[in-house]
């Protein structure tokens with residue numbers, strides 16, 4: 001299975017307009033394409049069923065770029081995610097970078113050296129295991145959201161798909177005030193087709209096809225991480 005977009009139209013610096021099926025559609029001007037994000041999650045997976053850290057973080061940075069393009073209403077979400085990503089990037093450029101090459105090597109290293117903070121958050125506020133767990137939970141939301149978007153009807157509301165997937169995943173770990181702010185922000189999401197077009201994967205139909213091909217890789221990354229954390233009883237890290 002190859003992740004790629006058959007249409008082959010990349011983003012560009014200058015504003016361009018292309019005509020698809022008789023309908024004019026403005027292209028994104030920032031060159032963002034969700035294909036690269038999805039390919040990054042695919043690139044995380046190794047033959048040994050480990051998860052490579054660098055493409056994992058690259059995938060997340062791409063998602064944040066997309067999130068930021070949806071408006072400042074999501075700043076509180078992206079700031080929190082960026083804090084977690086930066087913790088990991090710092091480790092990947094430190095003397096300990098090899099310890100953080102994969103999620104598996106990170107877990108092994110931090111557990112063996114008492115760097116996880118198993119009892120309370122204050123113990124190890126910059127624990128890599130903890131930062132990844134927060135992103136991992138958000139990946140569950142993303143997986144459900146994109147699957148919901150992919151399988152929904154054309155007239156479905158993005159805000160409803162987003163709220164449902166949030167309530168079934170991440171919301172369980174958030175206090176009331178965050179849940180409230182998140183569900184209010186979801187109301188600002190564009191329509192389903194505008195959202196799909198914003199991914200820069202072609203027409204909404206092409207975007208749906210692409211998601212169908214690529215989502216299994218995101219799911220696999222999620223499953224491997226979930227098993228790893230379950231094995232070490234770290235799914236509830238404070």
Ligand SMILES: CCCCCCCCCCCCC/C=C/[C@@H](O)[C@H](COP(=O)(O)O)NC(=O)CCCCCCCCCCCCCCC
Pocket residue numbers: 034063064066067074076077080081134135137138141162166170173174178182189199238
């Ligand atoms: C498309 C709209 C995207 C909406 C995003 C849905 C997720 C809403 C999450 C709200 C998080 C609010 C911020 C704060 C959270 C923290 O309390 C909480 C706990 O952290 P702590 O233990 O350090 O205190 N943090 C977290 O749970 C991590 C949240 C990370 C959320 C990252 C979400 C990134 C979403 C990227 C979407 C891109 C759209 C992709 C579609 C192509």
